[in-house]
Amino acid sequence: KAGVTQTPRYLIKTRGQQVTLSCSPISGHRSVSWYQQTPGQGLQFLFEYFSETQRNKGNFPGRFSGRQFSNSRSEMNVSTLELGDSALYLCASSSSTGSSYEQYFGPGTRLTVT
Amino acid sequence: GIQVEQSPPDLILQEGANSTLRCNFSDSVNNLQWFHQNPWGQLINLFYIPSGTKQNGRLSATTVATERYSLLYISSSQTTDSGVYFCAVFSGGYNKLIFGAGTRLAVHP
Numbered sequence: 001k002a003g004v005t006q007t008p009r010y011l012i013k014t015r016g017q018q019v020t021l022s023c024s025p026i027s028g029h030r031s032v033s034w035y036q037q038t039p040g041q042g043l044q045f046l047f048e049y050f051s052e053t054q055r056n057k058g059n060f061p062g063r064f065s066g067r068q069f070s071n072s073r074s075e076m077n078v079s080t081l082e083l084g085d086s087a088l089y090l091c092a093s094s095s096s097t098g099s100s101y102e103q104y105f106g107p108g109t110r111l112t113v114t
Numbered sequence: 115g116i117q118v119e120q121s122p123p124d125l126i127l128q129e130g131a132n133s134t135l136r137c138n139f140s141d142s143v144n145n146l147q148w149f150h151q152n153p154w155g156q157l158i159n160l161f162y163i164p165s166g167t168k169q170n171g172r173l174s175a176t177t178v179a180t181e182r183y184s185l186l187y188i189s190s191s192q193t194t195d196s197g198v199y200f201c202a203v204f205s206g207g208y209n210k211l212i213f214g215a216g217t218r219l220a221v222h223p
Contacts, residue, residue, distance in 0.1 A: 043211075
């Protein structure tokens with residue numbers, strides 16, 4: 001089975017711009033979660049989608065949003081970029097079936113805001 | 115919310131040495147995972163271990179959920195083991211992982 005894929009892998013944007021990141025989960029997985037990793041804050045949960053519905057949201061401003069499509073692929077969008085949004089953005093997928101909720105991560109998108 | 119603490123924060127080893135990484139969590143959890151973050155940033159799954167003991171080659175892990183801790187053992191360490199090791203727990207419902215700050219491991223030849 002192919003793993004979780006994320007595109008693009010690297011991105012450079014300017015303050016005030018917006019950006020869209022994409023995540024394709026492992027085939028058959030219906031849950032996709034997003035995380036932000038920064039040197040100062042570590043790994044923090046952004047939100048989770050399951051069957052096109054946002055089930056959980058972390059403590060991030062409304063500039064961070066996401067969605068999930070019927071094929072389980074997910075996108076996250078950050079509007080009005082700030083320097084502090086520079087980070088590694090990771091997505092994870094999970095089958096969320098039975099008693100197993102093991103999450104598998106993609107390679108990440110490294111966003112630099114200048 | 116739940117707190118996850120990892121120790122030690124940094125660890126330096128000579129190749130061939132053994133080590134134990136610890137993860138303490140402040141509340142009961144449904145599940146727990148250990149990850150290794152490679153130099154390119156990807157999180158590699160090591161163990162999915164809500165309780166009990168598992169082994170995979172030179173690595174093993176034990177979670178004692180009733181006492182709210184988990185241990186990751188690395189035996190006969192190799193330079194390729196270098197990187198950051200994260201413990202993460204599921205908090206509340208659905209798939210929300212709470213991560214510890216990580217243990218940065220450096221293995222020297």
